[in-house]
Amino acid sequence: MSDVIKTPVQQRSIDKKNRLLKAGLDLMRERGYYHVNAAEIAKAAGVSTGIFYRYFENKMDLVLEIMNQIVNDSFKPLIQEFIQKDMDQTNFITFISKLLDELSEIHEGLGILHNDVNTLLSTDETKCNLWMTLEDQIMQLFVNAAKQSNLEMVNPEEKVHIAYNLVESYCHEKAFHKHDYIDYDILKQEIIKTLVHIIIA
Structure with missing residues (x-):
């Protein structure tokens, strides 16, 4: 897990964060908050779990x-x-x-x-x-x-x-x-x- 939560500046990084937001919402709206983890959100967004923790604490x-x-x-x-x-x-x-x-x-x-x-x-x-x-x-x-x-x-x-x-x-x-x-x-x-x-x- 990253010690520093970053705010993306470059468009590529902004796109990754937006994909995480969309993937998180899509998964949690169907399965609920408690039945989805960060790794699953990252996978659905097409990024690594480490990228998830670069932009979100949890x-x-x-x-x-x-x-x-x-x-x-x-x-x-x-x-x-x-x-x-x-x-x-x-x-x-x-x-x-x-x-x-x-x-x-x-x-x-x-x-x-x-x-x-x-x-x-x-x-x-x-x-x-x-x-x-x-x-x-x-x-x-x-x-x-x-x-x-x-x-x-x-x-x-x-x-x-x-x-x-x-x-x-x-x-x-x-x-x-x-x-x-x-x-x-x-x-x-x-x-x-x-x-x-x-x-x-």
Whole structure:
């Protein structure tokens, strides 16, 4: 294992790290966090195990990097869209509908890994704090976006916190719980109405 975790600079090295991230996500979403090891991830990425440890301290380090990548690739473009639109109630409803679709797709894409990570974080305070910091960053991005919008939101921190947890609950239900008695089209519309009331009222 490398004593120093490196940040790749050359394109070839960046490509290797990205292949490790993709291979790790592909394997862990299907088999779970606990049933995949670094050597298997490295093999699937077409690199040596030593290369894995050049860029990641361990599997959890790789997972946190995946989450950061999701924030940069998915959340930040959505937030930019939120800021750039002349946001009124109609635009807000369209935006929330798109947000729910994209975030539920992200959750579904994490597969078994999602629940395994929640279990792991409950036993590792350091990693849990890192995860909470990431969640805080996501919510702060939305708070800052709300302040820059035309919505004139009162108590944005508190409202975004409520909205975030409501959206998370919807995504978990749609991606993992899948109750037979739930009509997900109706659930989505009810979530949208609730979010409009929370954010705009």
